Amino acid sequence: MASAREARGAQGWPPIAGFRLAGVACGIKASGRPDLAAIVAERPVPTAAVFTRNLVRAAPVEVAAERVRRGRAQAILVNSGNANACTGAQGVRDAERTTGALARALGCEARHVLPASTGVIGQPLDVTAIVSGLPRLVDALDEGGAAAFADAILTTDRGPKLACARFRVGRRDATVLAIAKGAGMIHPNMATTLGFVLTDAPVGAPVLRKALRSATEQTFNRVSVDGDTSTNDTVVAMASGALGGASISADSASARRLEGALTEALSAVALMIVADGEGAEHLVRIEVARAPNDPGALRVARAIATSLLVKTALHGCDPNWGRIVAAAGRAGVRFDPSKVRVRIGDVTVFARGLPVRDDAVEREAAAVMKRAEYTVRVDLGAGTAAAHYTTCDIGHEYVRINADYRS
Amino acid sequence: MASAREARGAQGWPPIAGFRLAGVACGIKASGRPDLAAIVAERPVPTAAVFTRNLVRAAPVEVAAERVRRGRAQAILVNSGNANACTGAQGVRDAERTTGALARALGCEARHVLPASTGVIGQPLDVTAIVSGLPRLVDALDEGGAAAFADAILTTDRGPKLACARFRVGRRDATVLAIAKGAGMIHPNMATTLGFVLTDAPVGAPVLRKALRSATEQTFNRVSVDGDTSTNDTVVAMASGALGGASISADSASARRLEGALTEALSAVALMIVADGEGAEHLVRIEVARAPNDPGALRVARAIATSLLVKTALHGCDPNWGRIVAAAGRAGVRFDPSKVRVRIGDVTVFARGLPVRDDAVEREAAAVMKRAEYTVRVDLGAGTAAAHYTTCDIGHEYVRINADYRS
Numbered sequence: 001m002a003s004a005r006e007a008r009g010a011q012g013w014p015p016i017a018g019f020r021l022a023g024v025a026c027g028i029k030a031s032g033r034p035d036l037a038a039i040v041a042e043r044p045v046p047t048a049a050v051f052t053r054n055l056v057r058a059a060p061v062e063v064a065a066e067r068v069r070r071g072r073a074q075a076i077l078v079n080s081g082n083a084n085a086c087t088g089a090q091g092v093r094d095a096e097r098t099t100g101a102l103a104r105a106l107g108c109e110a111r112h113v114l115p116a117s118t119g120v121i122g123q124p125l126d127v128t129a130i131v132s133g134l135p136r137l138v139d140a141l142d143e144g145g146a147a148a149f150a151d152a153i154l155t156t157d158r159g160p161k162l163a164c165a166r167f168r169v170g171r172r173d174a175t176v177l178a179i180a181k182g183a184g185m186i187h188p189n190m191a192t193t194l195g196f197v198l199t200d201a202p203v204g205a206p207v208l209r210k211a212l213r214s215a216t217e218q219t220f221n222r223v224s225v226d227g228d229t230s231t232n233d234t235v236v237a238m239a240s241g242a243l244g245g246a247s248i249s250a251d252s253a254s255a256r257r258l259e260g261a262l263t264e265a266l267s268a269v270a271l272m273i274v275a276d277g278e279g280a281e282h283l284v285r286i287e288v289a290r291a292p293n294d295p296g297a298l299r300v301a302r303a304i305a306t307s308l309l310v311k312t313a314l315h316g317c318d319p320n321w322g323r324i325v326a327a328a329g330r331a332g333v334r335f336d337p338s339k340v341r342v343r344i345g346d347v348t349v350f351a352r353g354l355p356v357r358d359d360a361v362e363r364e365a366a367a368v369m370k371r372a373e374y375t376v377r378v379d380l381g382a383g384t385a386a387a388h389y390t391t392c393d394i395g396h397e398y399v400r401i402n403a404d405y406r407s
Numbered sequence: 408m409a410s411a412r413e414a415r416g417a418q419g420w421p422p423i424a425g426f427r428l429a430g431v432a433c434g435i436k437a438s439g440r441p442d443l444a445a446i447v448a449e450r451p452v453p454t455a456a457v458f459t460r461n462l463v464r465a466a467p468v469e470v471a472a473e474r475v476r477r478g479r480a481q482a483i484l485v486n487s488g489n490a491n492a493c494t495g496a497q498g499v500r501d502a503e504r505t506t507g508a509l510a511r512a513l514g515c516e517a518r519h520v521l522p523a524s525t526g527v528i529g530q531p532l533d534v535t536a537i538v539s540g541l542p543r544l545v546d547a548l549d550e551g552g553a554a555a556f557a558d559a560i561l562t563t564d565r566g567p568k569l570a571c572a573r574f575r576v577g578r579r580d581a582t583v584l585a586i587a588k589g590a591g592m593i594h595p596n597m598a599t600t601l602g603f604v605l606t607d608a609p610v611g612a613p614v615l616r617k618a619l620r621s622a623t624e625q626t627f628n629r630v631s632v633d634g635d636t637s638t639n640d641t642v643v644a645m646a647s648g649a650l651g652g653a654s655i656s657a658d659s660a661s662a663r664r665l666e667g668a669l670t671e672a673l674s675a676v677a678l679m680i681v682a683d684g685e686g687a688e689h690l691v692r693i694e695v696a697r698a699p700n701d702p703g704a705l706r707v708a709r710a711i712a713t714s715l716l717v718k719t720a721l722h723g724c725d726p727n728w729g730r731i732v733a734a735a736g737r738a739g740v741r742f743d744p745s746k747v748r749v750r751i752g753d754v755t756v757f758a759r760g761l762p763v764r765d766d767a768v769e770r771e772a773a774a775v776m777k778r779a780e781y782t783v784r785v786d787l788g789a790g791t792a793a794a795h796y797t798t799c800d801i802g803h804e805y806v807r808i809n810a811d812y813r814s
Contacts, residue, residue, distance in 0.1 A: 056736030056744045086729065088745065088761050121729045122762035231733055308715060312806055322493065322528045326638055329463030337463045338495065354495050355529040399719055399803050 013146040013162055016177050016198040018042055018240025021145030023152025026133025028081035028119070028126050034152035036133045037078040038102065039196060040141055044112045045240050047073035048209035050216050052233035059084045059091030059125075060115035061232060063099070067111050068236070071205025074112040076196065076236055077102045078153050079130055080181070083192060085121040085231040094125040101131045105138045116234050118181060118192035119155055146177060153181045153194055158276050163268030167201075167261040169254045170245050174201035176258075178265035182273040193273060195220060195235035197262060202241040203248040207255050212237040215262035219270040222301075223390045237262065274390055279397020282314050285375040286389045288328075290382055296333035297380075297387035303331035304378065305391035315393035319365035321350040328378060339381030345374050420553040420569055423584050423605040425449055425647025428552035430559025433540025435488035435526070435533050441559035443540045444485040445509065446603060447548055451519045452647050454480035455616035457623050459640035466491045466498030466532075467522035468639060470506070474518050475643070478612025481519040483603065483643055484509045485560050486537055487588070490599060492528040492638040501532040508538045512545045523641050525588065525599035526562055553584060560588045560601055565683050570675030574608075574668035576661045577652050581608035583665075585672035589680040600680060602627060602642035604669060609648040610655040614662050619644040622669035626677040629708075630797045644669065681797055686804020689721050692782040693796045695735075697789060703740035704787075704794035710738035711785065712798035722800035726772035728757040735785060746788030752781050 023037040049068045051061050067073065077099050084091045099113040106113075117125070140148065150160035161180045166173050182193035197212070216235050241247070248254040275283045286305045291297030304310055307327040313320040321342050329337065338353035345368030349356055368374050430444040456475045458468050474480065484506050491498045506520040513520075524532070547555065557567035568587045573580050589600035604619070623642050648654070655661040682690045693712045698704030711717055714734040720727040728749050736744065745760035752775030756763055775781050 054733060054736040055738075055740070055742065056732050086732065086744075086757075086760065086762060088759070122764070231729075231736065308801075315806070322638075325463050325493065326461060329461040329638070331462075333462075335462065337493075350493075352495075353493065355493060357529070394715075394806070396803055396806050399722070399801070399806055 013177060014164060014175055015143035016175055016240065017143075017200045018045070018242035019198050019238070020141035020143055021149040022137050022140035022142060023145070023148035023150070024133055024137050024140055026137075027129040028079055034148070035079055035081045036130060036137055037149045037152035038075060038137055038141065039149065039198065039238065040075045040106060041238060041240055044072040044074045044108070045238055046071055046203060046205040046208050047114070047236065047238045048205055048212045049114070049234060049236040050213060052230055054231055054233075056086070056231050058117060058121070058232040059087055060095045060117045061234060062092060063095040064114040064116060064234065064236075067114055071209070072112060073114050073238060074108045075102060075106060076114045076116060076238075078116045078118075078194065079125070080153050080155050081119040082117060082123055082125050083119045083121045083232050084117040084125045087122070087124055090124060094127050097127050098125070098130045101134055105134050114236060116194055116232070116236070118153065118194055118232055121231060146179060150179045153179070155181065155192070157181055161269045161272040161276070163265045165261040165264040167257040169201050169243065169248060169257070172243050172245060174199055174243050174258070174261070176261040176265045178269045180269035180273060182276070192230045192232035193220065194232070195266060195269065197235070197237040197265065199237070199239050199258070200241070200243040201239055201248060201258060202243060202245050203239045203258060207248055207250050207258070208237055208239050210250070211255065211259040211262050214259050215266050218263050219266040222388060223270045223274045235266070271390060274392050279395050279400070280392035281372070281395070282369070282393045283373045284314055284391050284393070286391060287375055287377045287386070288388070289377065289379045289386045291380050291385040291387065292334060292383040294385045294387065297385040298389070300328045300331045300333050300378065300380065301387045301389035303327045304376070305389035308394065311391065311394040314369065314391070315395035317366050317369040319344050319349050319362055319369060321355050324376065324378065325350060328380070335380040335382035341379040341381070343377040344368050420584060421571060421582055422550035423582055423647065424550075424607045425452070425649035426605050426645070427548035427550055428556040429544050429547035429549060430552070430555035430557070431540055431543050431547055433486075433544075434536040435486055441555070442486055442488045443537060443544055444556045444559035445544055445548065446483045446556065446605065446645065447513060448481050448645060448647055451479040451481045451515070452645055453478055453610060453612040453615050454521070454643065454645045455612055455619045456521070456641065456643040457620060459637055461638055461640070463493070463638050465524060465528070465639040466494055467502045467524045468641060469499060470502040471521040471523060471641065471643075474521055478616070479519060480521050480645065481515045482509060482513060483521045483523060485523045485601065486526075486532070487560050487562050488526040489524060489530055489532050490526045490528045490639050491524040491532045494529070494531055497531060501534050504534050505532070505537045508541055509545075512541050521643060523601055523639070523643070525560065525601055525639055528638060553586060557586045560586070562588065562599070564588055568676045568679040568683070570672045572668040572671040574664040576608050576650065576655060576664070579650050579652060581606055581650050581665070581668070583668040583672045585676045587676035587680060589683070599637045599639035600627065601639070602673060602676065604642070604644040604672065606644070606646045606665070607648070607650040608646055608655060608665060609650060609652050610646045610665060614655055614657050614665070615644055615646050617657070618662065618666040618669050621666050622673050625670050626673040629795060630677045630681045642673070678797060681799050686802050686807070687799035688779070688802070689776070689800045690780045691721055691798050691800070693798060694782055694784045694793070695795070696784065696786045696793045698787050698792040698794065699741060699790040701792045701794065704792040705796070707735045707738040707740050707785065707787065708794045708796040710734045711783070712796035715801065718798065718801040721776065721798070722802035724773050724776040726751050726756050726769055726776060728762050731783065731785065732757060735787070742787040742789035748786040748788065750784040751775050
């Protein structure tokens with residue numbers, strides 16, 4: 001997906017029929033960078049969303065979660081620079097006021113406008129700036145506005161994150177466009193991974209919701225930077241149905257292809273988020289095989305991917321099998337350590353419970369770890385289940401950004 | 408306890424009647440530093456132990472766990488410099504050979520000698536060095552050998568860790584001496600927190616085991632450096648009964664005082680371990696109050712104490728209430744965020760779901776965070792349960808040691 005993105009260029013994203021997008025600067029960010037964005041459909045369309053599991057949820061999450069319940073939305077209003085989190089009842093009123101203003105400008109109902117915010121937490125939202133910026137935002141709405149939208153939702157990201165995928169519905173090709181933001185490492189007082197997925201496929205909210213949940217579980221929920229989840233994390237999917245044809249029915253081949261396309265597009269932007277962490281130099285896929293069961297495989301993969309000792313070893317290009325095996329061992333999953341095999345790239349560094357003590361092997365493994373992307377494979381020899389998790393290294397830059405910073 | 412330790416001086420630890428200790432250098436460490444140590448009782452005495460919950464357990468853990476089951480031991484043989492972990496069947500044989508050699512030297516049964524190891528993992532134990540060192544080790548055994556023992560079990564520690572406590576049994580004063588090792592931050596390829604507790608109190612294995620488990624839960628299991636648990640973690644308690652008198656019965660006032668004394672001594676050495684982490688500049692106690700229940704209180708305290716974002720904020724002396732509240736929010740415990748209060752020292756930085764937005768308050772909180780030791784209090788306003796967890800900051804030194812190192 002990343003290479004497809006490069007080839008396409010920042011402005012060359014395919015329009016998704018039935019949606020217009022825009023991004024403008026309204027003055028929330030002191031830098032003057034774009035900070036207000038919207039996605040608008042022609043009418044309320046099937047919409048699904050998943051939100052942070054953190055108990056402390058930002059005001060826009062509370063409002064959006066309530067409004068998306070009925071499975072329809074016409075617009076999403078996003079601001080960057082302020083997360084509107086830990087802002088109490090005032091935060092909820094502010095989210096209602098800004099989305100209400102967009103609804104009036106569009107001539108739609110406020111309950112069909114979903115708010116999303118990202119940025120500093122604990123600061124009141126600058127409602128005046130947002131409301132003042134809405135006329136320009138609405139004027140800028142365009143089918144080709146994906147790049148402008150993607151740019152305006154960024155905070156500490158190095159760059160915009162978009163990916164698309166296609167899938168077959170009957171005799172037609174449907175398109176899925178995913179747009180996301182999130183620097184791998186959460187910035188001081190910044191919150192949020194945001195993801196937006198648009199498709200022209202004809203699909204009702206229940207089928208879309210099922211596909212989104214499965215795709216999110218396989219993508220956004222399988223990447224780790226520092227293990228903390230934010231107050232604002234949100235992924236929204238909207239389907240315009242502009243492609244025409246009969247609605248995709250549950251459990252059909254088209255539904256499976258929809259889920260596959262959502263997974264493909266969300267996976268691409270999720271990996272861009274991990275790779276985008278300040279200071280992260282390596283994107284590492286942890287693959288766990290022959291686990292006793294699926295949840296166990298995922299627990300082991302997550303324990304390795306989120307271990308601070310493993311992540312610092314990745315940073316140091318140190319083929320430290322001991323940290324990997326020890327992380328697997330504390331995941332709460334039953335396996336026989338004497339049957340475990342660990343490979344870094346294609347280099348076996350640990351087999352049958354023992355390290356491969358060979359300088360040449362260690363040099364080869366260290367060479368793999370110098371790559372920008374590689375895979376660590378852990379074979380538990382305890383069953384047939386498998387899972388993966390993508391992580392990145394943690395180094396000095398992470399500490400510099402997160403510790404040396406003063407709020 | 409720390410101040411008591413300072414006042415007493417490294418050599419001034421009270422002997423525990425019925426035990427002799429020693430520490431010598433046998434050549435495992437290339438530096439020539441002491442690396443072989445033993446605790447020896449006059450006969451098999453009531454003994455209890457807790458071990459790492461990591462599924463990947465070092466050979467000495469396997470052997471010691473099996474031998475301590477019957478509740479009696481006469482000696483502990485400890486080596487530093489090599490953890491004898493991930494060494495397969497050979498590792499178990501090596502632990503049996505070294506403890507067997509000590510048993511012969513002492514004229515006791517091998518099944519009454521518990522092995523413990525700490526250091527590099529994945530390397531065969533140098534059995535010859537250990538066996539060659541045993542005669543000198545046995546010669547050096549002395550009631551006043553605690554300091555030599557404490558020194559010989561160290562790896563990356565800045566210094567030895569001892570603490571004592573006294574408690575009343577009938578008309579007599581019993582003594583508890585705790586000795587531990589463990590640099591807060593686990594060193595590359597190094598494993599292990601080790602703890603040893605000796606008492607002259609008359610107490611059987613079941614009462615001793617219950618007291619040790621409770622004390623460990625309140626101390627070693629309430630400190631966090633980087634969240635990883637090792638292959639070798641072990642805490643052993645032995646009771647000589649040399650004080651005389653009737654054995655402490657279960658659920659008696661003396662049993663509670665024993666548990667209190669074990670907790671006091673183990674707490675002191677556990678805090679020394681956290682404070683000893685290379686690069687750690689702040690020892691921070693996380694206190695969670697008014698949680699819905701005890702396990703929930705502990706989960707919230709642990710989520711805050713182990714959050715990488717919190718720990719980097721502690722390093723930067725940044726009163727980042729947002730990271731604390733967000734960590735609490737993802738602990739899986741139900742509370743109403745609008746009732747949460749966060750204090751740093753005595754400074755309230757977050758109340759009723761909102762940050763205290765006041766520059767003077769922030770400066771005061773930042774000043775507290777410059778201290779070597781302070782407390783962060785999180786009041787969930789959701790019940791009456793409480794829990795604590797002690798943590799430290801993570802900074803550049805941690806990354807330097809753990810990432811820049813090459814195995």
